[in-house]
Amino acid sequence: MNTRSIRFQLISRFAALLLLVMLGFGAYTYWSVRGYVVDVIGISLIHRAQQITQTLLGNILPVDEQSISREIETSYAPELNDRFIRITRGDGSVLYCSREPNDRSFSPTKVPYARVKITAPQIREEPLPNEERMLIAAVPYSSQQGSYLVEAGASLSGSHRVLHALLWTLAAGLLVIMGLTIFGGWVLIKRALTPVRNIMLAAQDITLRHLRRRLPVPNTGDEIASLSVVLNQMIARLDDSFQNTNRFTADASHELRTPLTIMRGELEAIIARRDLSQEIRAALASLLEEVERLVRIVERLFALSRLDTGEAQIERIPVDLGRLAETTVEQMCLLAEEKHISLKCEMNERVEVEGDRARLKQVIVNLLDNAIKYTPDGGAIALSVRAQNGTAFLEVADTGPGILDAALPHVFERFYRADGVRSRDVDGAGLGLSIVQSICAAHGGSVSVKNNHPSGCCVTVGLPRA
Ligand SMILES: Nc1ncnc2c1ncn2[C@@H]1O[C@H](COP(=O)(O)OP(=O)(O)O)[C@@H](O)[C@H]1O
Ligand SMILES: [Mg+2]
Known part of the structure; x- marks a missing residue:
């Protein structure tokens, strides 16, 4: 109680x-x-x-x-x-x-x-x-x-x-009245608070992805109904500002895509010319590299905003998560080998989820990419796929430096990169985990990250099983 x-x-x-x-x-x-x-x-x-x-x-x-x-x-x-x-x-x-x-x-x-x-x-x-x-x-x-x-x-x-009898009658009456009052009060208050509980559950459910939903407004005209109305107005304002941000991101990335693609094409064409001096070619190559980086960022932003507004079409086909993890690991093991990092994939049973194969692969790629990027030479990465009740779990654990406790709650925010990482000149824009989170949410799943003992961190993705 x-x-x-x-x-x-x-x-x-x-x-x-x-x-x-x-x-x-x-x-x-x-x-x-x-x-x-x-x-x-x-x-x-x-x-x-x-x-x-x-x-x-x-x-x-x-x-x-x-x-x-x-x-x-x-x-x-x-x-x-x-x-x-x-x-x-x-x-x-x-x-x-x-x-x-x-x-x-x-x-x-x-x-x-x-x-x-x-x-x-x-x-x-x-x-x-x-x-x-x-x-x-x-x-x-x-x-x-x-x-x-x-x-x-x-x-x-x-x-x-006679007075003793009266005393006993009073005591018995007291007990009965107290019992009835407590029981009656318990039931009445429970009934009175049920709408509050419903509002609380509904509000919990209205996460970033469900901002379109509204709280139930009981047809009672009481304070609870007013509370629902006020909360709904607040959610509507949140929804508006969220939509505005999303629209801005979507529009900006959309507008930037075309000129950047043209720039990249032109630069590639120029570099292909034979009459360039070594110096200019090197400068152009560096320029092209930066443009490609920009293109990647813009593409990611565009993908994110489409996922968040629900515009992105998510396929719903059965995907063997273990098999997908295995092939992705095979494709990325070269990157790990370069850093002498051992990359293991572990699974005991066939775990199937329903979803978009390409996007689920993107999740695994982003997580492995982080693990390889942030784990120093000679480390180890373990990817495991397992199922528990109705949920499929995909876990990527590494032996890297882990994430500072202060940074942990922010790693899924857009453009967030822990301080040390920014200064260490590691490639990335802080969008990888945001994309992972958006894809998981679009599949009705979730992602969490925690530090491992004694070192390294572990990202866990949970998706509903097919
Ligand atoms: N495996 C990891 N080990 C240590 N830090 C990590 C790991 N994965 C993510 N992080 C931290 O979370 C931040 C956000 O990750 P992400 O969104 O993928 O951005 P990016 O990889 O582009 O830096 C990273 O900048 C890094 O600070
Ligand atoms: Mg990343």
């Missing part, structure tokens, strides 16, 4: 926020219900204690302590109601104390006494030895006969059980 994805970020933050809100809500609910329950019990206890003071202590004059006990038993039946009633005299001695209740939730003799003198009705919570708590309402009463404290209490165990 990508923890940096919008989906994960949104859901995790939302879930954290929801958890906080739910915990707050749960705590608030729990404490309010608890407060309410305690209040209700407290009020009924105070009421009872007041009743006792008014009806029993207040009416019976002089206070008949025997009859009070009887009266309480008959009027209030504290044991049956699981209630606690205690009347203490001013000196602290107990006048009456109810017996153990039916539910045995507390033992009346163990209920703590008030620690301070009570002068006005009040409610307090006392811990019981069995870890329960008791709510006790105490109402003082005084007459000429003496002062009394009437206490009415009830164990909170029953309400605690």
